[in-house]
Amino acid sequence: MQLEAGRANISVRRLADLARALDRSPADLLDDHEDTAPQVIALLGLRGAGKTTIGRRLARRLRLPFIELDRCIEQAADLSLEELFSLHGEEYYRRLERDTLVEVLAERRPMVLATGGGIVAAAETFALLRRSAVTVWLRASPEDHWNRVVGQGDRRPMADHPQAMADLRALLAARQPLYATADFTVDTSGQTIDRVIENVREVVGAAEVPGLKTRPTRREASRWDPRGSHGRRATGRRALQR
Template sequence: MRISEVPTDTEESAQKVANGKTIALIGLMGAGKSSVGRRLADTLDLPFYDSDEQIELAAGLSVTDIFSVHGETEFRRGEQRVIERLLEGPQHILATGGGAFMNPDIRAALKQHAVTIWLRADLETLWKRVSRKDGRPLLKTENPKQRLADLLETRNPVYAEADIVVDSREGPHSTAVNAILKALEDYTQS
């Protein structure tokens, strides 16, 4: 559905809240930032960028390979450069990597140039989603579910600094997109 198909009051609210700013989705791996972000971008007729995909394009390596060849520190440096570059461009929907918002410089840049939306999910939902894929470098441990739980505990207080919080649950992506549109409308009115 394109923005022309969205009811006028929702369209106007989304444009007001965004004020030309990027809408940045934050949250832990498996929260649905990329899949929901693509659908949100289609709905609002805005470009979509996934910061991890942009890092891979810039580096010519997968995220997993960057971690194994260069380490997490170098990945985080590249992540910051990519996100800052994207925030300099025109308005878009941005799905950030799970650790991006933990970096104070990235967090400040996002707060200045974007409306941040935390896609919050519980451990079981996240685990169900991430355990289907093997490309999660931070989960390459003896007990990946415990590592995910630890990340959840550490990161949630920082994610809570987002402008908007939307719960990510099982179900169609359109449910999350509609919740985001409603949250954007409420955010504009408050």
């Protein structure tokens, strides 16, 4: 069958049905064929790391699709992230995050994937991602995370929360050991967008990602685009945690 040959573009529902029939998990079936599947370049980091800005332009240069996992989650739930957390809580979000990641990986095609900032804290989901993708942590200083979020025109993380910057520092410090387990780390602080993209291309190229074309397109503007993140945004502390 095509799945055994590593060529199937199987839907998550069919994958789940097959897993049940074999008394295995969908993630196990993906693991069985990870060596033959074109890999995903997964970008990690808190909001403001540059995952959307860098990811979109990197994908354009590599001629790959760009996927934002949180946008896929919103589409699956038909809710914004803020509504999803408010109505169903974080545990539900984490389950949906994992299911959505399984569905994205089941497409079995190379892509650039921007992940949610908290995916590293979901051990099973992050383990699946690390088995199935080349992971790159876009590392930035707390000040750059903060300034980029504000540069997007979103001042809500500061609203009625004077300790927001201290919370951001603490969150980044707590997650840093998890982010550091990524295959590669690329610093974005003090770097132009072009330089960061080239650095990511260099480390990913060294990893010899299967199915990846590394021919660049025309050179792009080197300034950070403060409107890099789009879609419906969370408020308060969660706006910085994504």
